[in-house]
Amino acid sequence: MTVQLQSENIAKAVLVTGGAGYIGSHTVVELIENGYECVIVDNLSNSSYDSVARLEIMTKHHIPFYKVDICDAESLGKVFKEHKIDSVIHFAGLKAVGESTQIPLRYYHNNILGTLVLLELMQQYKVSKFVFSSSATVYGDATRFPNMIPIPEECPLGPTNPYGHTKYTIESILNDLYNSDKKSWRFAILRYFNPIGAHPSGLIGEDPLGIPNNLLPYMAQVAVGRREKLYIFGDDYDSRDGTPIRDYIHVVDLAKGHIAALKYLDACNEKEGLCREWNLGSGKGSTVFEVYHAFCKASGIELPYEVTGRRAGDVLNLTAKPDRAKRELKWQTELQVDDSCKDLWKWATENLFGYQLKGVEARFSTEDMRYDERFVTIGAGTKFQATIANLGATIVDLKVDGQSVVLGYENEQGYLNPDSTYIGATIGRYANRIAKGKFNLGGKDYQLTINNGINANHGSIGSFHVKRFLGPIIQNPSKDVFTAEYMLIDNDKETEFPGDLLVTVKYTLNVTKKTLEIEYKGKLTSGEATPLNITNHTYFNLNKPHEDTIKGTEIKVVSSKSVDVDKNVIPTGHIVDRDIATFNSLKPTVLGPKDPEYDYCFVVDENVKPNQIDTSNNELKLVVEAFHPESNITLEVLSTEPTYQLYTGDFLSVGYTARQGFAVEPGRYIDAINQKEWKDCVTLKRGETYGSKIVYRFS
């Protein structure tokens, strides 16, 4: 069996430098919505990979990401070699005006060298389109000239701080480079006014490290209690209310400005180059007090503030004249300061600590600067923690009071071994056997590759366990609760099942209750119907530190009824009773070193007709209880599903041997797709939602 990962061959991509940052991440959303493929490079010096992971789910796209400092020509060169880069949007750069006056060398070095290295590689790889993240800072104090407010692009430049000088220098590099070879280059220089707000989804936003430099993030931190009060620098300016006037622009509007600029470059005459500047601003000025009131209204909180003296370098009014962008790029702002405040407030309240969550750790393949192989631990440093891989949305580890209770591999290699036994993985599209790999849906016969005796098992060659899921979105909705949500776009071209399927797997870890809940959702996005039966294939060993096998584990189950199967593991149509202790039994079944062997599909309640495609609203029922007297750890498996496969791991392989772990796989009936009375519960039709939940509870 050849293991295939999701294809990542990208026809033509936009390289987004600094794409994990505030404006970069919002621009990636708009790029993908406009049909562009993206590759992100970011050194994460002032941003978090989490934003990229969230972008994957927001955009339902895998986004190749490289942790690369663009000053490192060799590493950045690898990205150009790996991908067919068609254009570049260049956000990467240090951007704090105040800091730039303290450490100017770092600003010049990083911002200018980074851009030069990028342009040199573009030259080498014949990439001509470049959208540059400049800033209104290049104008400096435009009020020093008559009639330059609102500021047009023709306003003479005169930056007044090192940050502004770096942007100014890069603009002059672009102009000089364009003049050296006018036919080859297409440069769009975008001069931002004051970007604010966040994505309306609340999933991405500005996440400044340290004390925010800008008004809005500062207000947000005051509102959520991270800062005491807002400082207003001067209320004696000659404005409506005495505070200075700035041109605030919603970050989503700003992001769309980049798409407009890129499309403008795309549409350029092939034989003519371009180097042109556009202001991205609203053209409407707001005073500090106006923004303050808008934010108070959005948050419902009257923020404490103090007016202090004017800040050196501040001027009365810096409002954009955005006419050129409107005329040439057909772009203008659509959102108002009120929208920005509302979206910022959603972001701030739903992500109290931005992306920087305590109790979350991530590790990546050490071999590559590319973050495809990702393992995230939620509850890190607490008494109950789970490590999950994007590959198969797999549970790599579960630790109870510091003790690992499951089997797992150190890295993706183990999971990708064709002989490995689905350890910890999400199983789909079809958990358990499909007889002879055949099924009929909508009058059409389908044949899956046979991979288990004469049957197809666990989705066969298109199995979820070797697919890299998108995401995760990790959140920390309350003190001891962490969620990690993964998504898989299971394209019918990459599987033998019909239709494109969107699957989400959401893990919810409760540190106090020591529960890990898994919720599966599935929806068809193309095609009429597909078989679907999802479960998790974690192998437990409750006594792992002391014993290398499940020997001594005491088991009780909700019911000893199980689907009868023939010698080919195909249901006979009967339900049989197995020799196993139930919750009513006095004594548990004790697993020995060699027996009893279980690999049966147990039925939770044989009287309930299994016809639900979405069980997620069902009551969670305890189906298996396992206890080990030596470790004194109890595992309870709860689920909303009609059956659960109990498997004593007698065929474990690849670094493991027989009976090193047992699996409890709640799900739908074995081979249900071929059994008339069970078929409904595994047939997901277009427009329906598949759903189920599993909970592992420890004590």
Next chain:
Amino acid sequence: MTVQLQSENIAKAVLVTGGAGYIGSHTVVELIENGYECVIVDNLSNSSYDSVARLEIMTKHHIPFYKVDICDAESLGKVFKEHKIDSVIHFAGLKAVGESTQIPLRYYHNNILGTLVLLELMQQYKVSKFVFSSSATVYGDATRFPNMIPIPEECPLGPTNPYGHTKYTIESILNDLYNSDKKSWRFAILRYFNPIGAHPSGLIGEDPLGIPNNLLPYMAQVAVGRREKLYIFGDDYDSRDGTPIRDYIHVVDLAKGHIAALKYLDACNEKEGLCREWNLGSGKGSTVFEVYHAFCKASGIELPYEVTGRRAGDVLNLTAKPDRAKRELKWQTELQVDDSCKDLWKWATENLFGYQLKGVEARFSTEDMRYDERFVTIGAGTKFQATIANLGATIVDLKVDGQSVVLGYENEQGYLNPDSTYIGATIGRYANRIAKGKFNLGGKDYQLTINNGINANHGSIGSFHVKRFLGPIIQNPSKDVFTAEYMLIDNDKETEFPGDLLVTVKYTLNVTKKTLEIEYKGKLTSGEATPLNITNHTYFNLNKPHEDTIKGTEIKVVSSKSVDVDKNVIPTGHIVDRDIATFNSLKPTVLGPKDPEYDYCFVVDENVKPNQIDTSNNELKLVVEAFHPESNITLEVLSTEPTYQLYTGDFLSVGYTARQGFAVEPGRYIDAINQKEWKDCVTLKRGETYGSKIVYRFS
């Protein structure tokens, strides 16, 4: 015996980046004349190490040189680690305006990154003084403002080409860095107007690669016939004669401006920093025609010229207002355009191809970016070539018709081996034995370390052969003649002899005549008198490719008379006859595999009293003729000296064994310093010049 190289511990040094270049090299001369020690780094991308070698002789100082690209932080960091850098003068940078419009990325990358890396290392090593080579180009077209000609430093900047932008950006980096930490930094920004001319010595000057961009080097190349005619871009400007007006400044004046600026920084209040700009110009404008006529007058050649259309970007008048430099730096130009033309003409005619001589090759130690270990080949690629090392001004190789005829080592290691036998080296201060290492001069007894039986031989522990000579100055005065001049400052602190001695060794290779002449000069620069007896210790094997010994070599000498010595090799006072063929003999003496053994001081003419300290004007006399019938090569040794030691190499060691080469060492009498009748010829008194010549002639 411990081999000691000249000490290079530098108390406090000025790091000169780009110090091998035009302005850099002239500034190094002035720095050393003003008592500064210098360390040069240069990537030699547009300059030649030869200028540094010449600087050593011009300044009589060893100048540590590193072939380092200042963009390479690691290598440049080693230089900061190696030396106590006190201040930096930063010339390194690409500087061709026209080229900068073609390859702007390279200009920005090289000039800006180089400066940033340099400033970062200065920060790390707490070096605060920095003199920056800026340019009047930062002003752009100053005629666009009213009343800005002559141009004061306050004139608004507005460079109009990438080269100017890089200078402008670096000025803004310096300003921002100074503002970030005003107490730490002392920056002098020198805005050059039009540097012209060359050092009056004719030894260093401008050596542009390719077609010169500037008026003066172009005229020089027309004058020496390398270019057809001069182009004058526009004679319809509103000036005295219709050509544009520029402010030309002699490069030596410009160099002195750097010393003035550095002294200004040195004198700064310790607690206050500085970032200040100074124009370096004459304040006097000259038209193109005025300069043209001055140069025609200096060269005596009426240069052909053609007036063509105005050049884009040229303006009428760019003359400096140099008042600030005069007031604050106490500096002003002293030389005129006429001086510049005269000096340029000397440089151009004495160095027709600048430093880039055909027939000269150099190699350096591959282990280090530092060019201390240097081997130069003159006559490279011709039928007669010599390779000479700075260490001992040693003849490393001589090739006759492609065949090596001397012994030598591949690199310095062999020569530095304490057991090596002076192979190819310059021998001094005292060639041959001094009895018991004792001598008396001016009533004072001196004792040298005994290193040969009971005697001191070849200068003992202060021997020239392990001292690195300065230079060389390599010239190509006529088609087939190459000269290489070396210098040694033999400090009495580093030797056991009295007084500081300045020795020059000048090799003249004539490719046609197949002669290598060596001329020695010596002068005391301190002390009253010193013993001095210099020779060269090349071992010849005329049949090297066929035979590993001197076997079969046929020898005849000018005279068989030789100084008689006792068992300790001390002269007895007698002259004896040795068994050796003279030019009058019918048959030559044939050297066998083991005998005859010679190690005698033969006397050229026993009737001539040896009392000359300077023999260099004597007739060159043939003293030894050697021939090998197998190779058919004849060597004739000629000299102006009274004796020659003939040595059949019976004690060769370190990679060689007995009789692999024979040496002919023309010089003064053995132990003459202790022999009353010979003492005059080896006693160099203050004010006198020691001189002698040796010629190796092959056929």
